[in-house]
Amino acid sequence: MKTDVLGRRDGDADAGPLARLGHHRARDGSDGAPVALDLDRPHAALVVGKRGYGKSYTLGVLAEEAARAPGVAPVVVDPMGVFSGLTESATFAAEVIQHPTVRADAIPPAAWPALVGTDPDSPVGSTVWRAASETGTLSAMRAFVDVPPEDSRVGPETTRAAQNRLRRADSWGVFDPDGLDASALCGPGATVLDCSALDPAPTNAVVYAVARSLYDARVRGAVERLPWLFLDEAHVFFDGVAAPALRAILTRGRAPGVSLVAATQRPSALPDVALSQSDLRMVHRLTAGPDVRALTAADPTYLSAGVATRLPTRPGDVLVVDDTAEAAYDVRVRTRGTPHGGESPRASAVAADDTGDADRSADGRDTGDEAGDAARTADSAGTETAE
Ligand SMILES: Nc1ncnc2c1ncn2[C@@H]1O[C@H](COP(=O)(O)OP(=O)(O)OP(=O)(O)O)[C@@H](O)[C@H]1O
Numbered sequence: 001m002k003t004d005v006l007g008r009r010d011g012d013a014d015a016g017p018l019a020r021l022g023h024h025r026a027r028d029g030s031d032g033a034p035v036a037l038d039l040d041r042p043h044a045a046l047v048v049g050k051r052g053y054g055k056s057y058t059l060g061v062l063a064e065e066a067a068r069a070p071g072v073a074p075v076v077v078d079p080m081g082v083f084s085g086l087t088e089s090a091t092f093a094a095e096v097i098q099h100p101t102v103r104a105d106a107i108p109p110a111a112w113p114a115l116v117g118t119d120p121d122s123p124v125g126s127t128v129w130r131a132a133s134e135t136g137t138l139s140a141m142r143a144f145v146d147v148p149p150e151d152s153r154v155g156p157e158t159t160r161a162a163q164n165r166l167r168r169a170d171s172w173g174v175f176d177p178d179g180l181d182a183s184a185l186c187g188p189g190a191t192v193l194d195c196s197a198l199d200p201a202p203t204n205a206v207v208y209a210v211a212r213s214l215y216d217a218r219v220r221g222a223v224e225r226l227p228w229l230f231l232d233e234a235h236v237f238f239d240g241v242a243a244p245a246l247r248a249i250l251t252r253g254r255a256p257g258v259s260l261v262a263a264t265q266r267p268s269a270l271p272d273v274a275l276s277q278s279d280l281r282m283v284h285r286l287t288a289g290p291d292v293r294a295l296t297a298a299d300p301t302y303l304s305a306g307v308a309t310r311l312p313t314r315p316g317d318v319l320v321v322d323d324t325a326e327a328a329y330d331v332r333v334r335t336r337g338t339p340h341g342g343e344s345p346r347a348s349a350v351a352a353d354d355t356g357d358a359d360r361s362a363d364g365r366d367t368g369d370e371a372g373d374a375a376r377t378a379d380s381a382g383t384e385t386a387e
Pocket residue numbers: 049050051052053054055056057058265315316317332333334335336340342343344
């Protein structure tokens with residue numbers, strides 16, 4: 001059966017790398033023709049849906065495909081620690097970076113006050129800002145704040161508060177003069193940045209630095225592969241210090257060839273630009289009024305019935321709105337080739353273990369079914385057991 005390629009003007013399956021996404025979904029729920037997404041050109045894609053309906057799963061499917069595609073460098077920001085299964089593939093390479101670090105000077109001085117949670121217009125904020133402007137590493141910033149320049153008229157309380165903020169930033173453990181750069185991220189295969197141990201502020205610092213360095217490296221022609229940045233829980237970053245770097249990719253990423261795939265359960269928390277600049281929107285089940293309205297506001301004219309009338313109901317089903325082909329498709333996302341780490345724990349699984357425990361006697365011997373069954377079988381067969 002012919003594969004339909006979304007995000008590609010002519011839909012030609014032989015015109016460069018593609019990501020096998022799944023199958024068209026017929027009205028009766030059966031599978032139709034295979035569906036793929038274009039990986040040959042840069043795209044801005046959104047994956048939205050309420051909790052548990054397959055956003056991270058779909059992101060994982062796309063990351064698997066990008067990892068396999070020649071000429072593409074997928075970088076997965078993993079705030080929940082659910083993408084390490086990508087390393088278990090026999091057909092592509094993937095590396096998990098457990099403690100991603102970035103250079104302090106990858107964050108612009110003007111963003112440092114907000115990053116450490118202070119107002120840039122306050123004395124503490126301007127002290128932090130100046131320290132970032134005058135130095136290039138976090139330890140140099142701290143040294144700068146410890147001994148304020150004579151012209152700065154910074155009082156001891158301000159100095160103490162700025163010291164505390166920077167000490168806290170140091171404790172995040174994400175700043176390192178040898179931190180990640182674009183060439184380390186654009187090797188063959190996928191790179192997963194495990195940020196599950198980090199709070200939103202340091203994760204924002206990592207996302208800013210990574211997004212910016214991928215963009216700048218492509219503008220300078222310093223890396224060959226086309227980077228695809230996969231971002232789970234994207235609302236955390238569009239609402240944080242990372243936002244300007246993400247906006248730059250959304251609005252100017254196409255020319256240098258940088259793609260973004262942003263997943264969120266709260267499309268209403270995304271800035272308008274994230275909806276208006278995305279050319280592929282993958283919509284899983286959504287029920288919250290503001291989230292449905294946010295998507296409806298971005299409804300293209302070619303979708304006469306509107307997104308709201310076509311929302312999927314089952315996990316793994318998705319409505320793909322494709323601005324390139326000016327069409328929307330009901331798709332069943334394929335199963336993952338590598339393990340998905342986002343499975344929610346279930347009380348019933350714990351209850352099954354509890355039952356197993358109850359079947360054990362205090363001295364640890366099985367009192368339960370298997371031993372009893374063996375004895376009962378022997379009895380019924382009339383076997384005599386020696387005393
Ligand atoms: N395409 C699919 N094929 C098979 N199972 C799927 C598919 N998509 C989702 N699932 C199932 O649904 C579960 C929930 O998916 P997922 O973890 O991606 O949810 P989510 O929308 O990312 O939720 P959260 O917001 O909690 O991260 C998966 O663990 C998996 O069991």
